[in-house]
Amino acid sequence: MTSDGARGGAHHPLIELSLARLREFVREPEALFWSFVFPIVMSVAMAIAFPSRGSQPVRVGVPPGAASDMLRHTLASNSGIVVREVPADQELRQLREGDVHVIVRPGHPPTYRFDPDREESHIARLVVDDVLKRAGGRDDPWKAHEDAVAIPGSRYVDWLIPGIVALGIMSNSMWSIGFMTVQMRLRKLLKRLAASPMKKREFLLAQLLARLLFLGPEVAVPLVFGVLAFSMPVRGSVLAIVAVALSGAVAFGSIGLLIGSRVRTIEAVSGLMNLSMVPMWVLSGVFFSSSNFPAVIQPLIRALPLTALVNAMRGVVLEGATLGGIRFELATLAAWAFVSFSIGLRIFKWR
Amino acid sequence: MTDNRTVSTPAVLCRDLKKRYGDVVAVDGLSLDVLRGECFGLLGPNGAGKTTTIEILEGLLTPDSGDVEVLGLRWPRDERALRQRLGIQLQEAQFIDKLTVEETLRVFRSFYHRGKTIDELLSLVELESKRSSWVVKLSGGQRQRLSVACALVGDPDLLFLDEPSTGLDPQSRRQLWGVLQRFRSSGGTILLTTHYMDEAEVLCDRVAIVDHGKIIALDTPKALVSALGAPQVVVHEGTLEDVFMSLTGRHLRDE
Numbered sequence: 001m002t003s004d005g006a007r008g009g010a011h012h013p014l015i016e017l018s019l020a021r022l023r024e025f026v027r028e029p030e031a032l033f034w035s036f037v038f039p040i041v042m043s044v045a046m047a048i049a050f051p052s053r054g055s056q057p058v059r060v061g062v063p064p065g066a067a068s069d070m071l072r073h074t075l076a077s078n079s080g081i082v083v084r085e086v087p088a089d090q091e092l093r094q095l096r097e098g099d100v101h102v103i104v105r106p107g108h109p110p111t112y113r114f115d116p117d118r119e120e121s122h123i124a125r126l127v128v129d130d131v132l133k134r135a136g137g138r139d140d141p142w143k144a145h146e147d148a149v150a151i152p153g154s155r156y157v158d159w160l161i162p163g164i165v166a167l168g169i170m171s172n173s174m175w176s177i178g179f180m181t182v183q184m185r186l187r188k189l190l191k192r193l194a195a196s197p198m199k200k201r202e203f204l205l206a207q208l209l210a211r212l213l214f215l216g217p218e219v220a221v222p223l224v225f226g227v228l229a230f231s232m233p234v235r236g237s238v239l240a241i242v243a244v245a246l247s248g249a250v251a252f253g254s255i256g257l258l259i260g261s262r263v264r265t266i267e268a269v270s271g272l273m274n275l276s277m278v279p280m281w282v283l284s285g286v287f288f289s290s291s292n293f294p295a296v297i298q299p300l301i302r303a304l305p306l307t308a309l310v311n312a313m314r315g316v317v318l319e320g321a322t323l324g325g326i327r328f329e330l331a332t333l334a335a336w337a338f339v340s341f342s343i344g345l346r347i348f349k350w351r
Numbered sequence: 352m353t354d355n356r357t358v359s360t361p362a363v364l365c366r367d368l369k370k371r372y373g374d375v376v377a378v379d380g381l382s383l384d385v386l387r388g389e390c391f392g393l394l395g396p397n398g399a400g401k402t403t404t405i406e407i408l409e410g411l412l413t414p415d416s417g418d419v420e421v422l423g424l425r426w427p428r429d430e431r432a433l434r435q436r437l438g439i440q441l442q443e444a445q446f447i448d449k450l451t452v453e454e455t456l457r458v459f460r461s462f463y464h465r466g467k468t469i470d471e472l473l474s475l476v477e478l479e480s481k482r483s484s485w486v487v488k489l490s491g492g493q494r495q496r497l498s499v500a501c502a503l504v505g506d507p508d509l510l511f512l513d514e515p516s517t518g519l520d521p522q523s524r525r526q527l528w529g530v531l532q533r534f535r536s537s538g539g540t541i542l543l544t545t546h547y548m549d550e551a552e553v554l555c556d557r558v559a560i561v562d563h564g565k566i567i568a569l570d571t572p573k574a575l576v577s578a579l580g581a582p583q584v585v586v587h588e589g590t591l592e593d594v595f596m597s598l599t600g601r602h603l604r605d606e
Contacts, residue, residue, distance in 0.1 A: 007460055007461050007463070007464075008460045008463075008466055008467060008468040008469060008504075009457070009460070009468055009469055010457040010458070010460040010461035010469075011457075011461060012461065013458075013461040013462055015461075016457055016458045016461040017458060017461075019454075020447060020450055020454060020455075020458050023449070023450060023454065024447055024449050024450065027449040028449070187444070187445040188441060188443055188444040188445065189444060189445060189446060189447070191411065191441060191444060192439075192441050192444040192446075192501075194411065195409060195410075195411055195434075195437075195439040195441065196434060196439070196459060196462045196463075196505075197431070197434035197435045197462045197463060197505070198462045351411065
């Protein structure tokens with residue numbers, strides 16, 4: 001009747017638990033959407049919203065009426081300038097919204113109205129000034145030869161995609177593990193497992209293992225999309241990309257485990273997830289460089305796991321960094337993984 | 352399975368168990384022995400302390416005081432050895448919705464060094480036809496039998512069941528009882544909680560009636576009923592419900 005050994009046809013617990021988690025995941029269509037479609041949608045949206053800057057014309061506003069005719073004519077003759085009439089009471093609003101970059105009022109000399117703190121306004125002022133002075137009879141001492149090149153890898157979209165890959169690794173790893181844990185606790189499945197001879201460490205490791213198997217497509221899909229749609233360069237080795245992705249997934253999976261280790265409601269775990277993820281969305285330089293933040297908090301930003309993952313991913317993809325070149329980032333991720341997993345395992349509530 | 356009759360210690364031995372939650376005393380000095388090979392029932396209304404008691408015996412809760420020995424071993428010292436030899440079914444525990452019956456059994460089977468094959472388990476609990484169905488598609492009775500199958504995967508010496516037939520229709524209950532009687536006849540020991548009289552009368556060799564965290568009566572179902580005395584028996588066959596009523600003045604299923 002009974003069969004000894006060989007687990008009665010079942011595999012090692014680590015494999016059975018990972019398989020169970022994988023099956024549960026692929027049988028949940030929404031989970032697949034968030035993992036694979038979302039990063040692409042995000043990349044496309046970002047590429048549309050932030051096209052490369054070089055080709056942008058300068059938008060100049062002038063007061064309506066005959067007094068501006070001459071000025072309008074001079075400016076519009078330059079192909080890099082778009083002129084529009086802006087009534088006096090609209091000037092501040094349109095400058096604020098970025099509808100125009102600078103307002104030029106006719107006169108001798110003309111008046112430039114703009115916000116010097118805005119980069120595009122600053123550029124617009126220089127362009128307008130150059131055009132008007134030349135039209136006014138200025139003679140240039142010489143004209144330089146221009147050697148224009150487009151460098152793939154330095155555009156915003158190139159910079160953005162590795163960041164979005166890193167962001168995806170963070171969100172998917174933390175949500176899937178943290179959320180799953182709380183759900184299993186609510187259903188008393190954790191308690192049932194704790195009543196069996198299952199080794200608790202193996203259960204928690206299996207959750208991480210199952211996560212890693214999904215990592216391949218999650219990382220590859222947006223990167224391949226970037227290469228095909230935007231000719232984004234991938235300068236580092238596949239091995240280095242895999243190593244970075246694995247380190248990130250283990251680190252954030254462990255953090256997710258820690259967050260879900262004692263929580264009893266879906267609302268509470270969602271709150272804690274957002275509390276820990278939103279600051280990193282802002283601080284870790286996914287969408288804009290974190291060098292914009294004050295020097296005082298830079299060490300803190302560098303210690304964040306998302307900063308480490310974003311920098312490591314960009315280093316490998318865009319600069320072809322080797323693992324040695326990103327050892328600080330990898331060590332940071334390993335430290336987060338080790339500390340979170342150890343604490344999570346220790347304080348984990350099984351009932 | 353170890354031969355129960357050659358082992359002298361009881362399957363479960365517990366002395367003066369106490370457990371309180373804040374001001375509420377859940378278990379108040381409870382003692383009982385479960386002999387090897389018997390089916391022992393803890394009978395009582397909701398809130399009597401049955402679940403707390405059985406979870407202490409299962410090593411899932413720590414008592415405030417008292418002495419517990421299971422299969423001659425102790426929590427938490429012998430946890431690793433004990434878990435391999437116990438089968439546990441919990442009240443209200445749910446499995447993963449989108450795993451099949453077979454996949455669920457395989458996960459649990461992988462934790463045990465010895466035990467039955469998946470095929471043996473499926474036939475034991477009569478779920479062969481549901482082998483490839485998702486758990487979420489099962490009826491209440493089928494889920495409960497899956498839950499018992501998960502408790503039986505390791506060929507346990509001792510089976511703990513917490514209200515195994517609550518919420519089941521009469522036919523499902525009978526099917527479940529069949530599974531448990533087969534386990535008994537292969538030499539297994541059962542400790543179960545229930546608030547159904549008929550279940551205790553059909554399955555149990557001995558019954559302890561629990562109220563307010565204490566045992567207020569303990570005997571075979573027959574002896575408990577006959578101790579009630581003659582008058583009622585004329586009108587209808589005495590039941591454990593009558594015993595409970597006369598002891599506490601309440602129905603068993605009252606809060």
